[in-house]
Amino acid sequence: MSAFPERTTREEVELGSTLQPKFGPDGLIPCITQDHATGEVLMFAFMNAESLQLTLDSGKATYWSRSRSKLWMKGEExxxxxxxxxxxxxxxxxxxxxxxxxxxxxxxxxxxxxxSCFYRKLVDPKANDYVLETTTEPLFDPKQVYKK
Known part of the structure; x- marks a missing residue:
């Protein structure tokens, strides 16, 4: 059971002033994360009702990991x-x-x-070779940070 209000009329959902998130059949809603200062898209993930509520309550982005089937606060590791x-x-x-x-x-x-998770771009979108180019340098070594 979600703590968020039940969705009402189309007009209220689209033009009203109450958050009425539409979670999919899997209980998830897509979430785009953007840098507040620059507007750069940092990542894409999913949230469920619990992770969205935790995000709102804590002020720290919390997501639902589909691969691990668990909540994860960004930066916990x-x-x-x-x-x-x-x-x-x-x-x-x-x-x-x-x-x-x-x-x-x-x-x-x-x-x-x-x-950003979007650190690569397609070199030539019209070519059929699908070559990706890394457009930036990493800021840390994941092997050292995650010890895996």
Whole structure:
């Protein structure tokens, strides 16, 4: 049972002033995380009702890991915590956007050591070779940080 209000009319969901998130059949809602100061997209993850509520209550980004089937607060292992500065939703409230301030030793959001999980780009989108280019340098060594 979600602590969030039940979804009401389409008009209220799309134009009203009450958060009525639409969780999918799996209980999850997509979440885009963006740097509050620069607007850079840092990562994409999922939240369930519990992780969204924990995020709102604690002010620290908390997500649902589909691969591990558990909650995880960003930075619980690396120390690179995301402090929530703003929470938004799209027009039909089926996506969450959080704007965060990175805080921690490397100020990185990616488990591979990069500031953003979007550290690669397709070199030539019209070519059929699908070559990716890394566009930035890592900020930390994940082998040292995660000891795995």
């Amino acid at each position: 690396s120390g690179n915590v995301q402090l929530v500065r703003e929470v938004r939703t799209d027009c039909d409230q089926d996506v969450i956007l959080i704007k965060v301030e990175q805080s921690g030793p490397a100020n990185a959001s990616c488990h591979n050591g990069y500031k």
